[in-house]
Amino acid sequence: MKIQNVIEENAESVVKTVLGKAKSFHRRHGTDRAARSTFGYFTRHPVAPLNQRRLRMLADSAQERSQSLGRPLRVLDLGCGGGVITCTIAALGHQTLGLDLSRDEVRMAKLFATEETLSGKFLRADLLKDPDWEKQSEEVLGGKPDLVTLAYALHHLPEVESVIERLSWWLGPDSLLLVNEENPRSPLFRLKHLVRTWIQKDTETEWHRSFEGWKAILHEAGFAIASPPVGADMIPALDRLLPERCWSLVFTAQLNRAER
Numbered sequence: 001m002k003i004q005n006v007i008e009e010n011a012e013s014v015v016k017t018v019l020g021k022a023k024s025f026h027r028r029h030g031t032d033r034a035a036r037s038t039f040g041y042f043t044r045h046p047v048a049p050l051n052q053r054r055l056r057m058l059a060d061s062a063q064e065r066s067q068s069l070g071r072p073l074r075v076l077d078l079g080c081g082g083g084v085i086t087c088t089i090a091a092l093g094h095q096t097l098g099l100d101l102s103r104d105e106v107r108m109a110k111l112f113a114t115e116e117t118l119s120g121k122f123l124r125a126d127l128l129k130d131p132d133w134e135k136q137s138e139e140v141l142g143g144k145p146d147l148v149t150l151a152y153a154l155h156h157l158p159e160v161e162s163v164i165e166r167l168s169w170w171l172g173p174d175s176l177l178l179v180n181e182e183n184p185r186s187p188l189f190r191l192k193h194l195v196r197t198w199i200q201k202d203t204e205t206e207w208h209r210s211f212e213g214w215k216a217i218l219h220e221a222g223f224a225i226a227s228p229p230v231g232a233d234m235i236p237a238l239d240r241l242l243p244e245r246c247w248s249l250v251f252t253a254q255l256n257r258a259e260r
Contacts, residue, residue, distance in 0.1 A: 079153025
């Protein structure tokens with residue numbers, strides 16, 4: 001069997017296991033709003049199949065990076081929420097830390113890891129204001145991260161350029177950003193936005209950008225796209241036919257050594 005097939009099968013098995021634990025955890029804590037917002041989103045929400053697929057894509061990417069370096073990774077999951085992604089990557093054998101601004105989300109992530117006997121550590125941090133989250137991360141991980149995951153995190157940051165700039169000055173040249181963002185060019189994203197703003201009256205401000213928009217911000221901070229975006233969507237086969245129109249996009253970026 002090819003090494004790549006082994007990597008993918010291992011990731012698939014781990015994702016399945018962690019999702020089963022997330023479902024069980026949600027049954028016990030579903031009355032807690034912090035549990036509903038993360039664990040329900042991956043297990044019971046109408047778009048749970050999409051979220052499960054993008055979780056698998058992130059796990060595959062982490063395994064591919066580990067294979068290229070020939071060792072387990074130090075992984076920092078920024079905007080970790082309830083910790084499903086953090087715990088999945090940790091379950092693959094990597095040293096993993098999740099950071100989030102929300103006290104409730106960090107509380108729920110720690111509880112999830114404890115009750116479901118999963119690895120992964122968590123800290124609360126304000127990426128825009130806290131002066132030493134980078135130092136704290138290095139202390140927990142045992143060095144600078146090899147991989148920084150940003151899964152549906154960037155569009156929540158009002159000053160996202162400042163966070164990416166901080167990452168560019170902190171990370172080493174071999175560190176990789178693994179970005180997963182919603183895509184404003186997607187028909188289903190537009191439908192979701194319509195439902196949230198007009199029907200649900202959800203007034204939470206978000207700062208969504210297309211892939212080209214994120215690419216420009218990353219380039220300004222000294223990052224270059226390392227892998228082109230791949231898509232996941234609820235519409236069958238859209239990822240193969242029109243990936244640029246998929247709801248969820250995953251891509252990587254690395255510091256441009258020529259500019260450093």
